[in-house]
Amino acid sequence: MLWPQAAAPESAAMAQALALTTGLLLLTAVLQLWRRSLSGSTSLLAIQGAALAGLVITVAIAEGAPELFAVALLVLALKAAIIPMLLHRTALKTGGTLETSHRVHPTAGLLWAALLTTVAFLAARPLVSASPGPLTKVAPVGLALVLLGFLVLLTRHQAVSQLVGFVILDNGIATVAFLTSGGVPLIVEIGVMIDVLFVVVILRVLASQMRSVFGATDLDDLTELRD
């Protein structure tokens, strides 16, 4: 199947919207591996949150589920504004504005990202073929986001970068949930988001603690237990 068939005209607009939002999700996750500055990293995270909100709106229109609009608003407020802003302020407060990790070179990181995306698409094949449809077709993007989030978590030193990786991971899980099952019930969704917010706030406090103890937020300094 070298040249796939053209899209049906009636679903073309929705397919374009899906491709735009999921493409943006994937692109912002991949570019995270390229950017060294933490403020650039947090603004990419804000764009990713906005793309996730756009994806939820597209799913809401496609599935005809009005309560998803409320979820979209929640996603927009939390993931495109509050969490990136908190992270940005943490980055400013703790002084580290550059990710200086040399564990993985940005070039190698980008190529890893391409590889992980391919793996995600291959691994999600059974999922896509189980219920073929325009929504499940883009679900592998969520899986790719999860893998890229793990990559960021593994390769970055700074506390803020770790948080960014964690939020990417959560965005990936949310993407898979919205695309495969039209989202979880609203109350569960609110619970999960509040949970993520709490994690970010707690880790932010932890980062300030680290800053006051070690003078930096490099996680490699955490080699022994202290009380």
Place this chain on the structure above:
Amino acid sequence: MSASPAVAPDLTSTAWGLLAVVLQCCVLAAVSPILIGVMRQVRYRMEGRIGPGIWQPTRDLLKLARKEPLVAPGVRLQGVMPIAMTGTSLLLVALLPLMSTVTIPLVPDDLFVVVGVLLLGTVAIALLGLDSGTAFGGMGSSRHMTIAALVEPTVLVAVYALSIPVGSSALSAIVDARIAEPVSVVSPVSLLALVALIIVVVAETGRLPVDNPSTHLELTMVHEAMILEASGRDLGWVEFSSWLRLAGLLGLVANLALPWGVAQSMSIGGLAVAIVAIVVKVMLAGAGVAAVEVFLAKVRLFKVPELLAASFVMAFLAVTASYLVV
């Protein structure tokens, strides 16, 4: 693959196709020194300098054409390679669908042929640099080949992403499909692939974030290092061929981004419109590149692979996304 059903493969259409190809080469050859003049002039004016005017590169070229080249003893390729480079640049311009999307079997505008011709020109200039036997020549050639090795896969993958919705790897078919369906230009696949393509065109033609065309700083120069030993007529050919290559590639990107004005069938009026359209598009693209270059500094040589890896990943994501939209 015939791009337009109106054209039957008979003698008249072959003659028309040949006329279009020859016209395309002539127009681009005439425009490319002026393009460089416009780009330099835009840069000078934005930097607050007066500049020598847009005709200076043309005057330089005419001056060089009258001068006898000085060749060091033992150097064999210096007379051959500049001509070979000009030949590949002319071939590249002939293959690209810059003015018309009507193809003739003599001139296959397939993506893979185009990338092959690009690489041929790269090898020619690298051999020229190596043949001079100086330290700078070899250094420039090695850098140029490194960049070329990173650029070619991205070109292939980016144009492949553009060709998936069309179902053909012929560039004229891609441009045809974009004229027929202008919405496809702003689709995510197309935008990603275009951004990737712009980065690799900048790298391939030695423009600013990758190579600074206006310095001879030994630590950073790539293109200038290879042509240091060329002089007189030979230098003229080398410069002309790289300008022509820049004009052709800018024209390709401009036609992929704004496909209007390209002749889809053969007529005198259509070709006249196409000539005006391609000249305007190439000039605008060149002025745009020059204006952006004012705000850029050259990146360190070891960071160039990072930039090119980013463009490769963008092209790769474009391919994945083009399988999503089906």
